[in-house]
Amino acid sequence: MIEYRGLVKRFGDRTVLKGLNLRISEGEIVFVLGTSGTGKSVLLKNTVGLLRPDEGEIWIDGREVSRLSEEEYLGVRRICGMVFQHPALFDSLSVYENVAFGLRRHDRLPEELIRQKVAEALALVHLPGVEERRPAQLSYGMQKRVSLARTLALEPKILLFDEPTTALDPITTTAVNNLIQELSRRLRTTSIVVSHDMICALGIADRIVVLDQGNIVAQGTPREIRGSEVPLVQDFLAEVPA
Amino acid sequence: MNHLAHAIDEIGRTTMFFAALLKTMFRRPSRFGDVVDQTWNVTLQSLPTTAMAGFFVGAIMAVQFTMQMRDFGALGYLGGLATSGTLREVGPLLIAFMLSGKVGAYTSAELGTMRVTEQIDAVRCLGADPLQELIVPRFLGIVISSSLLLGAGLLMSVLGGMTLGHLFAHVSPEEYVRHIPTILTWPSILIGFAKCAVFAVVLATICTYRGYSATGGAKGVGRAVVTTAVSTMMCLVVMDWVTSYLAEAVMTLARGP
Numbered sequence A: 001m002i003e004y005r006g007l008v009k010r011f012g013d014r015t016v017l018k019g020l021n022l023r024i025s026e027g028e029i030v031f032v033l034g035t036s037g038t039g040k041s042v043l044l045k046n047t048v049g050l051l052r053p054d055e056g057e058i059w060i061d062g063r064e065v066s067r068l069s070e071e072e073y074l075g076v077r078r079i080c081g082m083v084f085q086h087p088a089l090f091d092s093l094s095v096y097e098n099v100a101f102g103l104r105r106h107d108r109l110p111e112e113l114i115r116q117k118v119a120e121a122l123a124l125v126h127l128p129g130v131e132e133r134r135p136a137q138l139s140y141g142m143q144k145r146v147s148l149a150r151t152l153a154l155e156p157k158i159l160l161f162d163e164p165t166t167a168l169d170p171i172t173t174t175a176v177n178n179l180i181q182e183l184s185r186r187l188r189t190t191s192i193v194v195s196h197d198m199i200c201a202l203g204i205a206d207r208i209v210v211l212d213q214g215n216i217v218a219q220g221t222p223r224e225i226r227g228s229e230v231p232l233v234q235d236f237l238a239e240v241p242a
Numbered sequence B: 001m002n003h004l005a006h007a008i009d010e011i012g013r014t015t016m017f018f019a020a021l022l023k024t025m026f027r028r029p030s031r032f033g034d035v036v037d038q039t040w041n042v043t044l045q046s047l048p049t050t051a052m053a054g055f056f057v058g059a060i061m062a063v064q065f066t067m068q069m070r071d072f073g074a075l076g077y078l079g080g081l082a083t084s085g086t087l088r089e090v091g092p093l094l095i096a097f098m099l100s101g102k103v104g105a106y107t108s109a110e111l112g113t114m115r116v117t118e119q120i121d122a123v124r125c126l127g128a129d130p131l132q133e134l135i136v137p138r139f140l141g142i143v144i145s146s147s148l149l150l151g152a153g154l155l156m157s158v159l160g161g162m163t164l165g166h167l168f169a170h171v172s173p174e175e176y177v178r179h180i181p182t183i184l185t186w187p188s189i190l191i192g193f194a195k196c197a198v199f200a201v202v203l204a205t206i207c208t209y210r211g212y213s214a215t216g217g218a219k220g221v222g223r224a225v226v227t228t229a230v231s232t233m234m235c236l237v238v239m240d241w242v243t244s245y246l247a248e249a250v251m252t253l254a255r256g257p
């Protein structure tokens, strides 16, 4: 479904991704763990073409995409939904217009269908009836969920989450994690979740990948990761209650 | 040396951004409604300041010219000189400085915030082109409204000059306006508006570019606003010199040898 082959990304003389190889199959939930600044967001942004790799290939749905033009990339972004670390909602638009934004651009649907899809997407994140509010009138946790609804409205086959629970309180964190699991299973999406929350990775992931300084230092099922000897993995595991 | 290289680098990047902006403007036109909204916002935000500044510039010009022209018995030309001076030199520059302080700072902060909170990335992911939907409407809004503001400011400056001319030099309003058409020729009107448009293009490019390319959280937004102010001021002063020089050449050509 998604495959990275020898992915290299540099900024100036700093190499952030150093020849990363990773293959994710259809329907899998993969957690990518790593400390801040290791290039997790850079990996996701390369996937949706917000950044382009300097070397290597990215295969999505059987197609090498890293050298597509900006216009051709629209097709990739259509099936590959990204949920950003910030809610990234458009302040001047209502919640309705925020969720409808992608439907209007990518698909140009008639208004009736848009209204229906917006309502469905908001119901999926358990926030019905907030259409007419402004983002500023919602709590941070609600904004993150609206942001998720905005991505889900396009019914992407692939979902990329950038630190979905960072800066959320413990209760909302659990709610969002349950939502990710529930949605991935119900909508049969392939999901990559970037996080540094080992506890929820162990609970939800089919596979956990640990990144350190632009390379994969460990990967495996939650069970395999629990038994890993890699020091960084041990550091992450130290936070997990036995 | 490093500073110079950095400055040249930035000028190059800004120019490339401007080229991309123009390309987008013609290849994929923005929604008309967005442009109208932005123009309306900018004009409305700046109209009171412009009107007030216009009135006082007219008044100051009238007072200054009165002192010198009384000795020559040329007070009949007071209105004409004050108005053409305002239109060709003071007006465009003042409008540009005012817009850069108000709208330029606001625009770079707004776009910078959208950049660092990933809203611009979100726009791209949701199938839209940020240049087409965010940058071009703001750019055109500033450029179009600068001309509207220059017109409004000019009217106010005539009013200001008329009032002060009347109070200070006892030039009646009819006398004040009578010779405006004599001195304010079409080429000079054109030059005034062209100058204003050039300044607006410069400041709109800088503020949208700085905001659009902001990095590094709230601090980055602050940096974008500060560098917008500094580079706009420097570019405006240079452009004022360039446009005055060009205008002089054009006027000479128009008059003939």
Ligand SMILES: Nc1ncnc2c1ncn2[C@@H]1O[C@H](COP(=O)(O)OP(=O)(O)O)[C@@H](O)[C@H]1O
Pocket: A011, A016, A034, A035, A036, A037, A038, A039, A040, A041, A042, A043
């Ligand atoms: N657009 C960019 N320009 C320059 N450097 C960048 C850019 N994006 C990310 N970086 C750098 O790449 C490194 C990895 O960033 P990132 O992927 O955001 O880390 P994280 O793993 O915390 O998400 C950081 O050192 C960051 O400074």
Ligand SMILES: [Mg+2]
Pocket: A040, A041, A042, A085, A162, A163
């Ligand atoms: Mg990150």
